[in-house]
Amino acid sequence: MCMNSSLYIADTLVTMNPGNDVLCDSAVLVERGVIVDIGPRDVLVGRNPHAEVVQLENCLLMPGLINTHCHSGLLRGTAEGLPVWDWLQQYIDPMHRVLLPEEAALASRLCYAEALLSGTTTIVDMWRYMHGSAIAAKELGIRSMLVPYVAEHPDHDYFETLYTNEALIKEWHGEAQGRINVWVGLEHLFYAEPNALTRISDLCRDYQVGFHTHSNESRFDVETTLKRYSARPIEVLEQKGLLAAPNTLLAHCVWLDDLEIEILRNHNVGVAHNPISNMKLASGAARVTDMLAKNISVGLGTDGEKENNNLDMFEEMKSASLLAKLNAEDAAALDAWDVCRMATINGARALGIDDEVGSLEVGKKADMIAIRTNTPRMTPLIRSGKYLNLHHNLVHAVQGGDVAMTIVDGHVLVADGKLQTANLGEIIEEACRAIQPLLERRDRWIERSGLSINELDQ
Numbered sequence: 001m002c003m004n005s006s007l008y009i010a011d012t013l014v015t016m017n018p019g020n021d022v023l024c025d026s027a028v029l030v031e032r033g034v035i036v037d038i039g040p041r042d043v044l045v046g047r048n049p050h051a052e053v054v055q056l057e058n059c060l061l062m063p064g065l066i067n068t069h070c071h072s073g074l075l076r077g078t079a080e081g082l083p084v085w086d087w088l089q090q091y092i093d094p095m096h097r098v099l100l101p102e103e104a105a106l107a108s109r110l111c112y113a114e115a116l117l118s119g120t121t122t123i124v125d126m127w128r129y130m131h132g133s134a135i136a137a138k139e140l141g142i143r144s145m146l147v148p149y150v151a152e153h154p155d156h157d158y159f160e161t162l163y164t165n166e167a168l169i170k171e172w173h174g175e176a177q178g179r180i181n182v183w184v185g186l187e188h189l190f191y192a193e194p195n196a197l198t199r200i201s202d203l204c205r206d207y208q209v210g211f212h213t214h215s216n217e218s219r220f221d222v223e224t225t226l227k228r229y230s231a232r233p234i235e236v237l238e239q240k241g242l243l244a245a246p247n248t249l250l251a252h253c254v255w256l257d258d259l260e261i262e263i264l265r266n267h268n269v270g271v272a273h274n275p276i277s278n279m280k281l282a283s284g285a286a287r288v289t290d291m292l293a294k295n296i297s298v299g300l301g302t303d304g305e306k307e308n309n310n311l312d313m314f315e316e317m318k319s320a321s322l323l324a325k326l327n328a329e330d331a332a333a334l335d336a337w338d339v340c341r342m343a344t345i346n347g348a349r350a351l352g353i354d355d356e357v358g359s360l361e362v363g364k365k366a367d368m369i370a371i372r373t374n375t376p377r378m379t380p381l382i383r384s385g386k387y388l389n390l391h392h393n394l395v396h397a398v399q400g401g402d403v404a405m406t407i408v409d410g411h412v413l414v415a416d417g418k419l420q421t422a423n424l425g426e427i428i429e430e431a432c433r434a435i436q437p438l439l440e441r442r443d444r445w446i447e448r449s450g451l452s453i454n455e456l457d458q
């Protein structure tokens, strides 16, 4: 529970402040969900005799991870082996046609539980029937940007619409002490008719909310946009006014040319880099180091359970590092501290909330995680000096299962590696029961539609 005043003491604080400072034998004082002091353990203990002391034995404390692109879902391991557009048409869109609101809500509970247990404190979720997602986020306590999968196109009349998106904004934006936020979503540029793009831009302006969509994910994506619009996707988004929202966050951005990178920089657009999804769907390797060199806010995202197949942001960190090195054929590409920043403060910056979360600094919200350090994979752990390896361990060694404690807004949501805010066993049982009927309904829809994958591909 959130006490008035709690003092978290850890051997190591990884602050992710502008200097990436690592503090030893230090403490963080939290009052009413906000970090009010950081300093040497003995000093803070002496100064705050009445604070509840939380001694994090054999743990390091760092900012919670920010998953900048995810989808709740129940299709883990059932949508395999196809490139992105075939995969969308064969497995994913038919699922959306038959999905029920109660299944969508259950998927969000499962997703947020998995995220919190593996150290994610803020999640961007693009999903369906998101009233249920909002209730799940409120119940489990995660900070969330809810982004409905909107389509405004006759071929996709089974999706969310700008009408349902607006209703969700009215009901949920800013709820749960500001932990729940609602942005305007769009599945993809191809899922909207031209006049809908103007309405998206108007909606973002009227409610002062952000905009999120997928862009430049595959070569097919870029080639088809060039055929339809005689321009590349980022140019089209700019022409249609979609980069002028209070915040714009684009997922993937794998196939970008230099001009598109310049446009992203000029509009201060955030990018959600999803290396595992990009590898699994054979989409390609994003130009992450080029974007970082232009000071573009690149965060990390897991994408959904069907693209990944888990929501472990530490795996995403490792994959981002490895993919960048492989792609550049340079073992020094993408520095480990840069990866740590992408998963924390850069992710916050991509969402426009870096003044609130993303680092352990006085005045920020207490969104923090404790990671066990007395494990073989974290040994040796060298916290300072010439042989410092802490950042390399965080990027290449730690796993989500090493998270001992997850705190959002000063509320302890995971303690001793166990979810405190919901019955995890019950969520897992319900999800297991739900998947078979969902897959069977999807198959029946595909049979009735009479379309084969080859026809769908045309």
Ligand SMILES: [Zn+2]
Residues within 6 Å of the ligand: 069, 070, 071, 214, 251, 303, 304
């Ligand atoms: Zn996605």
